[in-house]
Amino acid sequence: MITLYKAPPLWGLPSLSPPCMKLETWLRIANIAYEIEIPKDLTKAPGKIPFIDYEGKLIGDSTLIIEMLKEKEGIDPDRDLTSTEKAISLAFRRMLKENTYWGEVYISMNIEENWQVYKQALTNLYFDGSSTPESEQFFQQVRKSISNQIYGQGMGRHSEKEICQIINADFQALSDYLADKPFFMGDKPTTLDATAYGYIANIILPPFKSMIIDRVSQFKNLCQYCQRMKQEFFPDYLPS
Numbered sequence: 001m002i003t004l005y006k007a008p009p010l011w012g013l014p015s016l017s018p019p020c021m022k023l024e025t026w027l028r029i030a031n032i033a034y035e036i037e038i039p040k041d042l043t044k045a046p047g048k049i050p051f052i053d054y055e056g057k058l059i060g061d062s063t064l065i066i067e068m069l070k071e072k073e074g075i076d077p078d079r080d081l082t083s084t085e086k087a088i089s090l091a092f093r094r095m096l097k098e099n100t101y102w103g104e105v106y107i108s109m110n111i112e113e114n115w116q117v118y119k120q121a122l123t124n125l126y127f128d129g130s131s132t133p134e135s136e137q138f139f140q141q142v143r144k145s146i147s148n149q150i151y152g153q154g155m156g157r158h159s160e161k162e163i164c165q166i167i168n169a170d171f172q173a174l175s176d177y178l179a180d181k182p183f184f185m186g187d188k189p190t191t192l193d194a195t196a197y198g199y200i201a202n203i204i205l206p207p208f209k210s211m212i213i214d215r216v217s218q219f220k221n222l223c224q225y226c227q228r229m230k231q232e233f234f235p236d237y238l239p240s
Helices: 018-029 062-073 083-110 112-126 133-153 160-178 191-204 211-216 220-233
Strands: 002-005 034-037 051-054 057-060
Touching: 002 018, 018 062, 018 083, 018 191, 018 220, 051 062, 057 062, 083 112, 083 133, 083 160, 083 191, 083 211, 112 133, 160 191, 160 211, 160 220, 191 211, 191 220
Parallel strands: 002 034
Antiparallel strands: 002 051, 051 057
């Protein structure tokens, strides 16, 4: 049995981390059994979360994990795609991971009102809801570190209006390509769906406020897509 180490669920999402959601969604698309661990100590992690325990070995990086499982388990949701479709899938996945993601991080970290909401949620998850000098110091360090990463990547050098323009172009492309299809590549879910769901849902569902979210929420086919993915692959996260 594979053990998936991931960030915890929050706000109706299987995980507050898009990469964690991506990997868990892929496991469900591939119908690979797994169990979940929510680690608090990441000192032994092989990099960032998510990571897995596979046959007694800890393996990190969601993309490399998926490629390894395709080979080891002989399961590939992308096997029926043409070479052109695989190229399109790769381009969208890279866009989501290397560009869209940083807009999402900006929303939670750099907009003060959202940061307070996010910090309280993390306090509830990791510090039993109690704010202490130690927890405040921890959050200050985390916010400073990630804000520096956003700035270094380039997204953090822009105004919110400019970031809105950049990120909305990503979602316009996603919406245009999805159109009225049930899944991004057609009638069957693929690795692109695992990635897209993880990143799209993590901008639509959290209770944050931003002109970016206001615009993204207008893409009705993407909102409906997230509902379909949740009903299909995460019915255990639907309201009872």
